[in-house]
Amino acid sequence: MSQKYDVIVIGGGHNGLVTAAYLAKAGKRVLVLEKRYLVGGASVTEEVYPGFKFSVFSYVVSLLRPEIIRDLNLPKHGLTILPLESTLTPLPNGDYIYRDADHFRTLRDIARHSQRDAEAYEEYGRAMYFMAKAVKFILGMVPPDPTSFHPEDLLGLAKTARNFLGLEEDQLYTLVKLMTMSAADFVSEWFETDGLRATLAASGIIGTFLGIRSPGTAYVLLHHYMGEIDGAFRAWGFAKGGTGGIAEAIASAAREFGAEIRTEAPVAEVLVKDGQAVGVVLENGEEISGDVVVSSLDPKVTFLKLVDPRQLPPELVEDIRKFNIRGSSGKVNLALDGLPNLTCMPGYGRHLAGAISISPSVEYMERAYDDAKYGRFSRRPYVDVIIPSMIDPDMAPPGKHVMSCFVQYAPYELAEGTWDEQREAFGNAVVDALSQFMPDLKEKILYRQVLTPLDIERMVGITQGNIFHGELSLSQLFFLRPAPGYAKFRTPIRNYYQCGSGAHPGGGITGAPGRLAALEILKDQRK
Amino acid sequence: MPIPTPFYPRTSTLSESHEWSEWAGYLAAITYEPTHDREYWAVRNSAGLLDVTPLFKYEVRGPDAERAVNRIMTRDVSRCRVGQVMYSPWCDEDGFVIDDGTVARLAPDRFRITAADPNLRWFQDCSFGLDVEVVDVSRDLAALALQGPKSREVLLAATEDPTLAKLRYFRLAETQLAGAPITVSRTGYTGDLGYELWMAPEHALAVWDRLLEVGRDYGLLPIGLAALDMVRIEAGLLLIEVDYISSHKALIPAQKSTPFDIGLGWTVNLEKEAFVGQRALVRAKAKGPTWSFVGLEIDWISLEELFGKVDLPPQVTGRASRSPIPVYRGDRQIGQVTSSVFSPILKKYVAIGTVEPKEAQPGSPVEIEITVEYHRERARATLVRPPFFNRARSE
Numbered sequence: 001m002s003q004k005y006d007v008i009v010i011g012g013g014h015n016g017l018v019t020a021a022y023l024a025k026a027g028k029r030v031l032v033l034e035k036r037y038l039v040g041g042a043s044v045t046e047e048v049y050p051g052f053k054f055s056v057f058s059y060v061v062s063l064l065r066p067e068i069i070r071d072l073n074l075p076k077h078g079l080t081i082l083p084l085e086s087t088l089t090p091l092p093n094g095d096y097i098y099r100d101a102d103h104f105r106t107l108r109d110i111a112r113h114s115q116r117d118a119e120a121y122e123e124y125g126r127a128m129y130f131m132a133k134a135v136k137f138i139l140g141m142v143p144p145d146p147t148s149f150h151p152e153d154l155l156g157l158a159k160t161a162r163n164f165l166g167l168e169e170d171q172l173y174t175l176v177k178l179m180t181m182s183a184a185d186f187v188s189e190w191f192e193t194d195g196l197r198a199t200l201a202a203s204g205i206i207g208t209f210l211g212i213r214s215p216g217t218a219y220v221l222l223h224h225y226m227g228e229i230d231g232a233f234r235a236w237g238f239a240k241g242g243t244g245g246i247a248e249a250i251a252s253a254a255r256e257f258g259a260e261i262r263t264e265a266p267v268a269e270v271l272v273k274d275g276q277a278v279g280v281v282l283e284n285g286e287e288i289s290g291d292v293v294v295s296s297l298d299p300k301v302t303f304l305k306l307v308d309p310r311q312l313p314p315e316l317v318e319d320i321r322k323f324n325i326r327g328s329s330g331k332v333n334l335a336l337d338g339l340p341n342l343t344c345m346p347g348y349g350r351h352l353a354g355a356i357s358i359s360p361s362v363e364y365m366e367r368a369y370d371d372a373k374y375g376r377f378s379r380r381p382y383v384d385v386i387i388p389s390m391i392d393p394d395m396a397p398p399g400k401h402v403m404s405c406f407v408q409y410a411p412y413e414l415a416e417g418t419w420d421e422q423r424e425a426f427g428n429a430v431v432d433a434l435s436q437f438m439p440d441l442k443e444k445i446l447y448r449q450v451l452t453p454l455d456i457e458r459m460v461g462i463t464q465g466n467i468f469h470g471e472l473s474l475s476q477l478f479f480l481r482p483a484p485g486y487a488k489f490r491t492p493i494r495n496y497y498q499c500g501s502g503a504h505p506g507g508g509i510t511g512a513p514g515r516l517a518a519l520e521i522l523k524d525q526r527k
Numbered sequence: 528m529p530i531p532t533p534f535y536p537r538t539s540t541l542s543e544s545h546e547w548s549e550w551a552g553y554l555a556a557i558t559y560e561p562t563h564d565r566e567y568w569a570v571r572n573s574a575g576l577l578d579v580t581p582l583f584k585y586e587v588r589g590p591d592a593e594r595a596v597n598r599i600m601t602r603d604v605s606r607c608r609v610g611q612v613m614y615s616p617w618c619d620e621d622g623f624v625i626d627d628g629t630v631a632r633l634a635p636d637r638f639r640i641t642a643a644d645p646n647l648r649w650f651q652d653c654s655f656g657l658d659v660e661v662v663d664v665s666r667d668l669a670a671l672a673l674q675g676p677k678s679r680e681v682l683l684a685a686t687e688d689p690t691l692a693k694l695r696y697f698r699l700a701e702t703q704l705a706g707a708p709i710t711v712s713r714t715g716y717t718g719d720l721g722y723e724l725w726m727a728p729e730h731a732l733a734v735w736d737r738l739l740e741v742g743r744d745y746g747l748l749p750i751g752l753a754a755l756d757m758v759r760i761e762a763g764l765l766l767i768e769v770d771y772i773s774s775h776k777a778l779i780p781a782q783k784s785t786p787f788d789i790g791l792g793w794t795v796n797l798e799k800e801a802f803v804g805q806r807a808l809v810r811a812k813a814k815g816p817t818w819s820f821v822g823l824e825i826d827w828i829s830l831e832e833l834f835g836k837v838d839l840p841p842q843v844t845g846r847a848s849r850s851p852i853p854v855y856r857g858d859r860q861i862g863q864v865t866s867s868v869f870s871p872i873l874k875k876y877v878a879i880g881t882v883e884p885k886e887a888q889p890g891s892p893v894e895i896e897i898t899v900e901y902h903r904e905r906a907r908a909t910l911v912r913p914p915f916f917n918r919a920r921s922e
Contacts, residue, residue, distance in 0.1 A: 080872060083564045085564070101560075102561035392746075
């Protein structure tokens with residue numbers, strides 16, 4: 001044994017780094033072990049093609065908790081969140097739906113399609129504000145155990161009840177609908193314009209192996225609305241320097257507090273002695289001892305790979321084996337020689353600095369899912385496009401651009417062939433889907449990076465490449481995430497904790513699991 | 528009725544918001560886009576282009592130019608070399624600040640001064656008996672501020688003049704842009720890397736067009752006064768009639784400020800040759816200032832608590848506020864905030880203002896008044912030394 005640490009954090013993704021920073025801030029001697037050459041996990045920026053920086057995986061930010069930004073003073077460490085104000089939905093008939101910070105222009109544009117929808121849009125925004133306000137407290141709380149009579153749990157349950165019951169009657173109904181309905185059905189109660197329904201409902205399927213008509217997807221939509229930037233709910237932004245900029249800022253804060261970060265240090269297993277974690281073994285055989293070990297990896301890896309499952313209760317092993325972590329999305333990153341021209345909104349403009357959503361109709365979205373259900377990638381996929389270089393000129397050389405395309409669906413398990421065989425065909429399907437609306441895109445492509453769920457799994461280490469470390473279905477949230485009885489960041493192994501997106505409150509660049517885990521660890525240490 | 532600047536044919540068509548204000552009798556854009564956010568970020572993350580033509584501009588020419596300008600300014604202008612720019616206030620005989628601006632030395636016997644208010648008469652009066660002429664060149668010069676971390680790259684691409692890469696902070700150079708002769712000074716009102724471009728009005732549109740065309744590849748946006756007001760507060764820079772009142776406009780003596788009262792003590796050189804206000808400032812320095820210029824960081828948790836009482840998230844203005852706000856320590860008002868803004872880049876609600884010198888210890892806690900749903904409350908804040916934001920100037 002070479003050295004001894006108070007805490008060893010496995011995985012240098014954003015949550016692992018948040019845990020490390022909070023613990024180091026509290027005076028602990030912390031070591032972060034990251035298998036890749038850079039920190040960030042799925043929140044990294046890499047210059048895959050010379051001069052062009054890709055937010056390789058995760059690409060926008062909204063949910064990063066304001067208290068984390070404050071506690072760790074992330075702006076001082078370079079965190080800068082630039083506004084992402086618009087969403088453009090190109091339609092097959094050459095028309096479009098455009099929404100941006102110009103409120104009345106947005107309403108006028110929706111009214112071109114349906115005047116009723118334009119009015120509903122305001123009401124919808126208001127309703128979702130109340131929904132986000134009612135549920136966002138869970139992002140900052142440790143899930144109470146509903147079967148326990150411990151005062152802390154009772155208090156937590158009471159707080160939960162108070163938040164929900166404090167809603168006005170119609171708001172409570174809306175909340176129940178969000179918890180139970182499909183995203184498509186939910187938004188269809190408000191809107192009649194097909195493309196608007198499809199685009200709004202798209203938030204409900206991200207990272208989820210479900211279609212927009214699948215019940216339960218409305219909750220995922222809500223999860224995407226819980227974000228806030230400077231007190232404004234639902235605001236989305238782009239991190240300067242790509243999402244790697246977020247990880248870099250957190251890592252810088254962690255280092256300033258004294259945490260040590262080792263890259264290219266993959267952990268093989270957690271050392272357990274008498275039911276207690278005592279350190280880790282790296283893949284190269286090096287042993288490092290630590291009083292506390294925290295895994296930021298997904299629940300399958302945390303419980304089934306890093307430790308011997310025989311050391312765990314069989315019920316938990318079974319729960320984790322059944323935990324849904326199906327890979328459903330891919331990513332295509334493009335280096336472009338210039339800006340593409342959109343048929344529906346030609347020329348230069350600030351619409352190119354926002355999101356472009358390839359979600360022309362509910363049927364288009366559902367058919368994309370149909371492919372996935374039977375083990376094929378979507379021939380005509382849903383694509384969420386942004387052009388980061390339009391927001392942050394440092395992402396590409398002057399006059400050149402990078403394009404980030406989040407794609408659904410790309411099922412991890414293919415019915416025929418392997419992802420290594422189908423990767424380029426998948427990339428072609430994405431470029432073809434975009435080319436329908438940007439005819440000159442192909443000739444602008446200098447370089448193309450296609451990432452399948454298998455690639456995400458290989459590079460980042462997330463099982464099946466599921467971006468949320470496990471789907472955000474109600475059955476896998478709150479006191480059920482990742483398994484009943486283990487939602488409080490602890491494990492059956494003493495001094496072994498979980499702090500990744502597979503823990504409460506789930507995925508996205510929130511930092512919330514990382515922060516809550518650190519606070520729980522500190523609580524145990526004080527006992 | 529406000530009049531257009533030479534850039535108006537372009538700025539008017541770019542204005543989507545049609546939000547204009549009057550600046551020294553000119554029409555000045557507050558925003559171009561429906562909201563100010565992207566314009567603010569252009570200054571902080573790429574580059575912003577602002578029409579600053581409404582600034583008053585004067586030239587002091589002649590064998591006694593140096594003596595004349597040195598007599599007006601509190602700083603020692605004899606140390607200002609040709610090609611150099613100095614920031615300085617100027618005071619009345621009682622040592623109270625009249626205005627502040629930049630002093631550029633264009634030649635051994637030629638200076639250019641920018642001012643917020645008309646000052647021809649004052650400058651001429653101060654130069655009486657000296658062999659100089661003071662000329663108002665406000666209408667002869669159109670001006671643009673090109674500000675932001677990408678401003679250098681935009682400037683180099685637009686002028687194709689690589690020597691500008693070495694232009695140092697508060698220095699100026701003559702160059703050509705779009706075939707027009709321009710003066711470039713590395714100055715600004717943003718706390719960021721930036722330049723100000725001075726040109727004859729007939730070249731204004733050509734310069735504007737070239738900058739916008741080249742700037743597109745660097746994320747350049749035209750910006751209005753809403754974004755400017757935010758960044759200048761972050762940079763801790765004073766605005767006349769907001770953070771201090773010109774002694775020529777004060778209605779009561781208490782409204783007047785010496786440079787020491789508004790954080791400009793560093794500009795006062797009492798050892799140089801005689802200047803207007805010198806004797807009074809010697810006395811003022813010995814007596815100590817009436818006010819200390821301070822920065823404040825308002826505690827966000829405190830805002831959350833106050834607004835939480837009425838079940839609201841903190842409601843802070845997106846734009847800068849120029850409303851004066853009382854500052855308290857205990858039960859006593861010890862000063863006032865004069866400008867405040869929620870800084871998007873710092874993610875902090877920050878303010879500048881003045882407090883009693885004995886209460887001005889940086890790091891010490893204060894409270895500021897805040898209105899929550901019509902109720903006056905007090906939020907916790909900490910005194911800090913401005914600026915809040917200052918891009919490294921060494922490069």
